[in-house]
Amino acid sequence: MFEVVLHEPEIPPNTGNVMRLCANTGCRLHLIEPLGFTLDDARLRRAGLDYREYVSVDVHQDLATCLTSLGTTLDTTLDTQATGPATLNRQEARLGVQSGPRVFAFSTRGTQRHDQVAWQPGDILLFGAETRGLPASILERTPTDQRLRLPMLPESRSLNLGNAVAIAIYEAWRQQDFRGSR
Secondary structure, eight states, rough: OOOOEESOOOOHHHHHHHHHHHHTTTTTEEEEESSSSSOOOOOOHHHHHOOOOGOEEEESSSSSHHHHHHTTTOSSSSOOGGGGOHHHHHHHHHHHHHSSEEEEOOOOTTTTGGGGSOTTTTOEEEOOOOOOOHHHHHHHHHHHHGGGEOOOOOOOOOOOOOHHHOOOOOOOHHTTTTOOOO
16 A cells, blocks of 8 residues: 655644554555654544554664665655764756656645555655655655645645545555455
């Protein structure tokens, strides 16, 4: 199915809702530290109900580590924080070459609508923190056609993280004819 990555999520009920969503759609969930909560937070458990045992959740120290574990990279190592940069072939980095599964970054600053993508199993859906979205450094390193947005009215600021993830997953899954569902 698809990989869902939450970059530095802050609000436990949102992440709990995304856990439940992933459990019900067959997606794997990846959380990028720092988290705004602990995984044993009661609010997280309440929102996720009893679905925690049905979803694969991996916690990664940074985005670069997460993407490496998924067998992909973007044009340079993303979000290395204090661990220092990892390097790719400089020519590939300059050209924006991506290897492995595709990474799609969701942002109100996205350049393409989410429904204009021909989704493929294994695609990675990347979402930012609730109060600040994805850092510009990540968006700048994401290929332009893989910076996605969800349609909203012009005066709207953003959608709830759980809602945004649900919209994206269900469009991607719809294009797969809801493979594996009942």
